[in-house]
Amino acid sequence: xxxxxxxxxxVEQLRPLIEALPFAIQPRLLARLERGAAERYGAWAAxxxxxxxxxxLRACAAREEEIAARAERIFPAQPEEExxxxxxxxxxxxxxxxxxxxxxxxxxxxIQAAAERRGAALWRGFASTHPxxxxxxxLLACATLEERSAAFLEAVIKGxx
Numbered sequence: 001x002x003x004x005x006x007x008x009x010x011v012e013q014l015r016p017l018i019e020a021l022p023f024a025i026q027p028r029l030l031a032r033l034e035r036g037a038a039e040r041y042g043a044w045a046a047x048x049x050x051x052x053x054x055x056x057l058r059a060c061a062a063r064e065e066e067i068a069a070r071a072e073r074i075f076p077a078q079p080e081e082e083x084x085x086x087x088x089x090x091x092x093x094x095x096x097x098x099x100x101x102x103x104x105x106x107x108x109x110x111i112q113a114a115a116e117r118r119g120a121a122l123w124r125g126f127a128s129t130h131p132x133x134x135x136x137x138x139l140l141a142c143a144t145l146e147e148r149s150a151a152f153l154e155a156v157i158k159g160x161x
Contacts, residue, residue, distance in 0.1 A: 007111050008099040011118035017088045017095075025081050027126055030119070031071035032089065036096070038064035040112065041149075044105065053156060060149040067123075067142045074135050109153040116150035119143075 018026055041061035048054040100108045120143040127139035 007103075007107060007114070009118075010096055010099045010111055010115050011122075013095050013099070014092055017091055021084055021088065024075075025078075025084055027071050027075040028077060028081065029085050029088070030122060031068040031075070032085065033092065034064045034068035034071065034119075036093070037112070037115075038062075038068070040100075044108075047105075056152050056156070060152055063145040063149050067119075067145050070138050070142055074138055106157050109157055113150045113153035113157070116146045116153070120146035120150070 018029060021029060038061040041057050041064060045054040045057035045061065048057060099111055103111070123139045123143040123146065127136040127143070130136050130139065
């Protein structure tokens with residue numbers, strides 16, 4: 001069986017939790033998830049003995065932080081929404097940990113790369129519905145950053161990075 005077929009689709013697993021929230025909250029939740037991805041990249045970089053690969057992972061972490069910062073500027077946190085997000089964040093973290101647990105690092109990278117590709121699609125979806133051209137451009141830039149991280153991970157998996 002193809003390895004990619006056996007790996008969990010984390011975004012698909014998270015979809016019901018994300019979609020259970022009002023649409024207006026979803027970009028803010030995704031910004032939080034981007035920060036979680038940045039932490040994951042940082043942990044991978046810290047554990048990586050290959051200096052160029054570790055640097056690439058740190059660059060991925062920086063891109064995730066940039067995505068989160070952009071999203072938070074566009075969709076500032078609303079205190080009344082914190083409780084709604086706090087109800088799903090622990091479950092999201094649990095699902096993500098379970099998907100990565102006990103898997104070889106290259107499998108973890110593959111799961112993350114797929115999540116980055118799906119994240120890019122989500123940012124594009126938000127862009128497609130936003131009336132402000134500057135916001136659309138910023139959201140499309142987030143999608144591009146997601147794709148750069150996915151491409152890096154896919155290159156590592158193929159042995160090209």
